[in-house]
Amino acid sequence: MVEPRDHTRGVPDPILHIEGLSKRFGGVRAVNNASFAVQRGTLTSLIGPNGAGKTTLFNLVTGFDRPDKGRVHFDGHNITGHSPPEIARKGLVRTFQLARDLSRLTVFENLLLAAQHQKGERLIVALVPIPMWRSQEKANSERAEELLELFRLTHLRNERAGNLSGGQRKLVDLARAMMMRPSMVLLDEPMAGVNPTLTEQLLERIVALRDEGLTFLLVEHDMDVVMRVSERVIVMAEGRVIAGGTPSEVRNDPAVIEAYLGVTVDRED
Amino acid sequence: MTSPEPVSPDSGGPPPRRGAASPLARILPEVDDRWMAHWPMMLLGLVILYNVLPGAYGEYVVSVAVLGSMFAIGALGLNVHYGFAGLLNFGHVMFLMVGAYTTALLVSGRGMNIFLAMLIGAVVASVLGLVVGAFSLRLRTDYLAIVTIAMAEMGRVIIKNSGSFRVDPLTGSGKTIGTGGVFGVQNFSSGFNSFLDTTLPFVNSHAWQLFIFNAVVITIILYMTWTLRRSPWGRALRAIREDEDIAAALGKPTFLLKLQAFAVGGFIGAFAGVAFALNNNFIDPDTWLPIFTFRIWIAMIMGGAGTIFGPVLGAMLLQSIFSLVRFLPNIAASPLFGWIPESLVSSNRIFALQGMLLGLLIMLVVIFRPQGVLGSREDLILEGT
Known part of the structure; x- marks a missing residue:
């Protein structure tokens, strides 16, 4: 069982800082003026209904897409518009939503x-x-x-x-990311399609690594997991960041409840 | 295999294997090391065949092997592009053409040492690879195929129409040389032939001398591609072939690596062009038609793309089958095959028959052994999973 940890971590020390990030695809504002910071050594979750722009945001931060506007700072460097390998070599490593192993x-x-x-x-x-x-x-x-x-x-x-099975691939993805000795890892739905026992095992690993000082930004749909392990939660809807705070703050935020209500009913997981 | 060690119940044991892997493949999961056995075996086979067959036939077999070895060098270069890095290069013949022309012109025009000229030819070809790659390797793979085929054709047409330019590529003045346009370049092999005669005085057959030279080149290239494939460089290329985004996310400079692969394959390909030129002592623009590239492709696919020895085996097989077609009239004349109408296999239809046979061969390979003779079935099944 994974325990939540103390949220008071003293002086803010953002490792990742996003300012006014925007990206349009045709008429769709996939990410719209998004700003937030992720503190060093924390596990922060990025949540939001489907289509909220979470994966696009990941792509913008890791160089797989170029933002139309805004800046990304990582560990004191402006990495906006850098190529994916450059960003990865700086220690900001990502995994993909579908476990994309080199089969x-x-x-x-x-x-x-x-x-x-x-x-x-x-x-x-x-x-x-x-x-x-x-x-x-x-x-x-x-x-x-x-x-x-x-x-x-x-x-x-x-x-x-x-x-390998889907769950095993996710484990390989995470292990492979660790091999790069990153300072921060972006995990895009690491638990999706993974059986409950393996989910627990993955989670245990992630929390243990966080405790060793690694920073995580996690996109996850399983609210139970998110509320249990994250120190901070950032909520996106329709490309905007609509809320941010501790899990309990976010849970009671009217804007979040509103954004989720229509969607939660449709959700099948 | 020992039983799997106890693991957490959820992650389960190894999943059932799809496609069988030979015991050797299990010990050497990443590299096809068997070329070290296959290549000497093939050479030995040729020597035996030469000695068993009556005089003229033995000599013919060696001349087929010379042609086959030339295609083998070309296929080894293409294998670095497609087999290692997944680059769809449909204009491979441009590397052969540039290598052959550079060498032939340097030797015939400037009297340069043949081996120095060869090396310069290969370097020029790999520089061409860098230039073409610099603006085409960022394209999606299918566009790369179109760009490369267009580049090769453009080069051929330019050479065909450039006979009167007569510019010395090195000094820009003085003794002028040209590409010879449609007439081509000839008489540049004499230095090479006398080198063969002095180095291999005990070999009195010219075909054998040429083959031995090609075999030495092939051995060096096999060793080189084998060294590259088992290196972290080769591993990074395989990753790019699988999924370029992943390779990039893991910090690999994917564009640079693809560019390097393109240059290396071009360097190797140039030697195929040189071997072809030296064999004929003559080159002209229409030697380098797109069909040349496709034959190299078929050789590589037949043998097994991505393996070390596959391209050589495929090229030799392809050339053997091609050459056997020539004997069809003789075979049809024998009583056993009297039912084959003579008009079908008359000597003026040989080329058409070769083409038909080629088509049939491609179909058979694609149906029964899509991974090539030496390719791994498992690799094929796992592609894109």
């Missing part, structure tokens, strides 16, 4: 791939017949083994990622 690579290869600053990824080094990248690869392998152990994936080590 033909094994679980182990998926993890090894994610290691940063690999010498052997430079063509000149890779061309040398004597693998000068061996020692680094060995160190990365050890870390990968540790992560597999931690995420209880060791038995799937040499399995192609495409052969």
Whole structure:
């Protein structure tokens, strides 16, 4: 069972700061003047009805889409308009809504791939017949083994990622993100399509990592989970940020209740 | 296999495998190491065939192998593009053409050492790869296919119409050389041939000499692609082939990696063009028609895209089948095949028959072994899951 933690964390220290972010797709304002900050070392949830612009916001923050307006600051750098690999290398790592594993690579290869600053990824080094990248690869392998152990994936080590179940893939996604030694992770619906026991296991991992100082921004539909583990909740609807605060504050916010009412009835989960 | 260690009940054991993996494939999950056995076996097979067959036939088989090895080099280059990085390059022949022309012109016009010229030809081809890649690799893969095929055709037409330009590419003045336009370039192999005669004095067949040279080139390329594929660079490329967004999200500089793959494949492809030019001692623009690219594609697909040795095997198989068609009149003349109407296999229909056979071959491969002879079935099934 995962316990909520103390919300009072002293001086604000935002690791991610978004100012007036906007993105239009044709006539649709997918994200409309969104501003918020995520404090270092917290688990913040981003919630909202379907179509609220959560995934678009993720894409804007991680460089997969260019914002029309607004700025994104991460860890003291303005990363607005940077490319996805640049942003990832700065330590802001994302996962995707659908577990998008590299199906033909094994679980182990998926993890090894994610290691940063690999010498052997430079063509000149890779061309040398004597693998000068061996020692680094060995160190990365050890870390990968540790992560597999931690995420209880060791038995799937040499399995192609495409052969795994949806829940197992989500675990691989998270383990792979950890391999990059990020300072902040954006998780896009990590529990979607995952069975309850595995959800609990994933959650346990996330909270443990948060306790070690990692920052998480989580998009999640399961309100139970969100209210239980997050220190702060940001609510989006129709592209706007309509509320933000502790779970209990948000739960009683009239704007949030209004935004959710029409939608909750339709929801099937 | 030992029984899976106890795990939390929810994550379950390994799921049932789709497609069988050989024991070897389980030990070596990421790299096709078997080329080290397959390649010497193929060479040995050729030597045996040469010695078993009566004189003229043996010589013919070697000349087929020379052609096959030339396609093999081309397919090895294309394999870096498509097999490693998933780049749909339908203009591969442009790399061969640039390599062949650069080499031929440097040798015939400037009397340059053939090996230096070859190297420069390959470097020019990979620079071309960088230039073409710089503006086309950001396109979606299907557009890349169109751009590359157009580039190759443009290059061919430019060379075809540029015979009178007569500009020295190195000094811009002095002794002028040209591409020869429709007439092509010839007589540049003599230095190469005398090199073969002095290095391989014990080999008295020219076809064998050419084949040995190509085989050495192939061995070097096989070693190079094998080294690349098992490196983290190769792994990053495979990731791009699977899902470029994921690779980007993991911090891989996807555009740079694709550009590098394009240049490396072009570098290798240039040697196929050089081998072709040296074999014929003549090149002209219409050697490099799109069908050339497609034959290289078929060779690579047949052998197994993404494997190390597949392109070589595919090229040799394809060339063997092509050449066997030539013997159809002889076969039809034998009593056993008397029922085949002679008009169908008359020598002036051989080209049409080759084309038909090629079509049939592609269909058979796609139906029965879509992953190629050496490709992994599991890889194919997992594609896009």
